[in-house]
Amino acid sequence: MKKKDRPPFWFEETFDRIRRMEEDLHRLMQDIWKSAFNTFTGFEFPRLEKEINFGNIPTDLAETKDEIIIRADLPGFSKEEIKVKATEDSVIIEAEKKEERKESAENYVMQERRYGAVRRVIPLPVQVVPEEAKAKFKDGVLEIRLKKAYVEEEKEKEIEIE
Numbered sequence: 001m002k003k004k005d006r007p008p009f010w011f012e013e014t015f016d017r018i019r020r021m022e023e024d025l026h027r028l029m030q031d032i033w034k035s036a037f038n039t040f041t042g043f044e045f046p047r048l049e050k051e052i053n054f055g056n057i058p059t060d061l062a063e064t065k066d067e068i069i070i071r072a073d074l075p076g077f078s079k080e081e082i083k084v085k086a087t088e089d090s091v092i093i094e095a096e097k098k099e100e101r102k103e104s105a106e107n108y109v110m111q112e113r114r115y116g117a118v119r120r121v122i123p124l125p126v127q128v129v130p131e132e133a134k135a136k137f138k139d140g141v142l143e144i145r146l147k148k149a150y151v152e153e154e155k156e157k158e159i160e161i162e
Helices: 010-036
Strands: 059-063 067-073 082-086 090-104 109-123 134-138 141-147
Touching (some): 090 141
Antiparallel strands (some): 090 109
16 A cells, blocks of 8 residues: 555654644744845855754564564664663664765865764663673664563552551
8 A cells, every 4th residue: 555545644744744844944044034134145044954864763672471672674784883772671772874985086076975873762661681681783673682670579568557
């Protein structure tokens, strides 16, 4: 089923609204800029944009009896560009890509630099033991395995009121 043949997901509508709001804000700032500096022709309000937007990190979270398994899609990244941190109740995945390309010939030099980064904090449904976490990266998929921390059942005692 194509996107236009189905109703939009809630997050698609939300991101479309945010994009339209950003465009409206840019137009408003452009008008303010032009009215404040109308003597300077050819100037435009600078637009703040990221050079590369890799977007969010799509993830799957599965829970077994003994562990939590997270699979994150990070195509285009290498193992060295990815950092994973675990706490007792969350996992943080960060990936950063820096590219530099330089070409030169007799009459010209071309040099390009690009930068992009993604970050995702994943709250966990149960507490885990971060010291025993393991991760592997293969074919653009990061797999993180976290051992569940078993908490003894809380003991209960009725307290007499004086």
